[in-house]
Amino acid sequence: MSRIGILILAAGASSRLGQPKQLLSYQGKPLIRQMAEVAISSGCHPIGIVLGAYGETIQPYLADLGIHIIYNKQWQTGMAGSLQCGLREILMLSPDLDAIVLMVCDQPFVSPRLIHQLISSYQALNYPIVASKYAGILGVPALLHRSFFPDLFALQGDMGARVIIQQHRSRSLSIPFAEGAIDLDTPQSLEILEP
Template sequence: MNKHMIYLAAGNSRRFGTNKLLHVYRGKHLYRYGLDMLEELCYKRSDCILYVVSQYREILEQAKKGGVQVVYSPDSYKGMSYTIEAALHAVGDIPEEDFLVFVVADQPGLTEYTVEKLLAAADFGVETASVRYGSTPGSPTLFSARLMPELLALKGDEGGRKVIRNHPCVYIEAESAEELYDIDTPEEGGML
């Protein structure tokens, strides 16, 4: 059973004002934190396929250098469902026992350890899983490939949470709240 790791690096950064993923945060571009971690993780695992989905060519060009699957998503500006749809079309037909794992690109504190715990939840009978800290759910999220039609049916800015609400979910505890912290404004990231 393969894990199709989908790195969502396509957001519009409306609250940030410019493309936040290309801003330097603590010495490197924001999107690189998750991408570097996932590249290393997938390098160690034979059951892991990494896709980087973005509307930004610079991010895709850099990701391609790492040997990952890149997915251009020009309609991402219309909402999250368009990015998910582009990713799932790139993944294509996969066995029902496979899993889809969605990781967002604006959580620089996410650790490989927590992602490994999420991947360990991928087992027969599991429909969805999500990382959380305390009672606060977050990203990344995991879905059985059997739920691909429901993910493809999302509209506008709907994301995977809509699907999770309709299925049993295994929750994986993050080591700290910082792992789930996403940067949405320059002030949050100390990037002024």
């Protein structure tokens, strides 16, 4: 079986929201724990979560899950730095990784089924990128073959994997995920988390 890891980016300060989005309650638990449990249920290994802002506050909610907590001390430099910090650590744990699934902490409707779709499509159809499609874009969660790791390490500032996916759209397979467009960046957006 392919060696596929998962990296969850959760280092941001949620400045527009005014509180750590990682700790918003969703289905009776902090959002970051929900995302971690989705990753665990995928069967991928290793799983890493990159923390930065509020890292010491968030870490206890993940401590018993047996996943790798990665601290990005330079989290203020943007998403690229967190992605690279996390990927570097994951590759130290598993140097022969075939591919990585990239997730973020503020897409509450990501399910184990979606992650399994990314992985099974990658294995069956041999696309080097399998990305979620929503609001007319291809984005995360997304699976990228190791041949794109150098591209990920070349990103700068607030650029994320979406840039690479767009550059290689002809080599990317899309999986429909309409709920991926829901963004938890403003206090108004939190209404979707309420039962």
